[in-house]
Structure formats: structure tokens, C-alpha cells
Amino acid sequence: MVEPARATADRLLLRGCRLPDGALANVRVAAGRIESLEAYDSSALDVQDNWVTIDVAGRLLTPGL
Numbered sequence: 001m002v003e004p005a006r007a008t009a010d011r012l013l014l015r016g017c018r019l020p021d022g023a024l025a026n027v028r029v030a031a032g033r034i035e036s037l038e039a040y041d042s043s044a045l046d047v048q049d050n051w052v053t054i055d056v057a058g059r060l061l062t063p064g065l
Helices: none
Strands: 011-018 024-030 033-039 052-055
Touching: none
Parallel strands: 011 052
Antiparallel strands: 011 024, 024 033
């Protein structure tokens, strides 16, 4: 069985997150903290320099517990 890929980079881009209010957004995480919330743009490039990118496909993003 193949293990799923795990992001270990300091810079993570979560594309297409569903926020609690129902909106879709891209979430940038740097050094383990949310750096920015951006409007989701389905036409944006999947890969961005120096960012590990994960397409969340509309799944709900909730705070860590």
C-alpha cells in the first residue's frame, strides 16, 4: 500500500477550501500559521513557485483542535 504524500514544506497552498460560511477560498500557510485567505480562482495555476499545493476540492476547512 502506498502512503499518501505529506506536505513538509514551510509554505503550503490549500486550493479550493470550503470555509464555514460556505465560500470557497485558497488558504496560504507559512511556518505552520495561516498567512492569507484568497478568493478561489479555478483558473489559477495549480503549481506556484516555492509552495506545496494541495487541491482540497471543496472540503471544509476547520481550525485545528
